Amino acid sequence: MLQMHYLNAAIHESLRLYPPVQFDSKFAQEDDILPDGTFVPRGTRATYHQYAMGRMEQVWGPDCLDFKPERWLKKGAFVPENPFKFTVFHAGPRICLGKELALVEMKTVALAIIRGFNTVAEDPDQVPRFIPGFTATVRGGLPVVMQEKERSLKIHHQPTSM
Template identity: 45%
Template sequence: MQYLHAALTETLRLYPAVPVDGRCTETDDTLLDGFKLKKGDGVYYMAYAMGRMSYIWGDDAEDFRPDRWLRNGIFKPESPFKFIAFNASPRTCLGKDLAYRQMKIVSATLVHFFRFKLENDAENVTYRTMLALHIKGGLNIHALPRTGFVKV
């Protein structure tokens, strides 16, 4: 399950469920670089863009590479300030572990029972950045049952 955890994390790095997020300042504040914020200012970050920044992830930032999360076959997480899909610090998602568990159960079940094939291999998949990440026009796939297993 180490590789599955890495593959799911790599997917969330490139395709975070919440691609843009932000906060409002409650008091005047100064960021570490000296930028001054006034009470009520909005501060936003783009997890979708951050997951593709070579400055953060290296020259292969746009490549899907689950092994970037593995050290000797064991999953090793990055700082939540680098991998921001579940937020960080006091704002870390309380459901993170449950979300991973659910993703693993669903993934294992689907892969066990089905093979998947894109309806149109030549179609270019694009995304709509909204509150949640959407595939523009949907993603049409065929789920083909796997054969050859013993029914219980």
């Protein structure tokens, strides 16, 4: 089976920096105590901000703002992070049921673009404007410049016999 380690790393790195859902909240059904000893009373709303967490130096290191797919590779092989560190798909018993399907869809789209275009780049004349909200949005979309690959058709003509 084809693993596509670098593509997998690039997708995870993109999701770390630009999670589709920027923040999420959970409510404590019962009194609880967090691993650091913090008491959480029943009914407390705990919100975590995945967009900010993906940019935290204490979590991802001094290069946390850099797009660096290599951080997901060990000896050339993709190695996922702990889901409690990389919270894009949540973690624990409530991990996203659609995680694997979403990853397959992203890889499929990426491969279709790679096969069909020589270059794909942000439009240098346009500056993306991020819009804060529940889901990640770029005002006006993300303008890109794409150069389609030339396709040469090979036609094999076989004479018909009469």
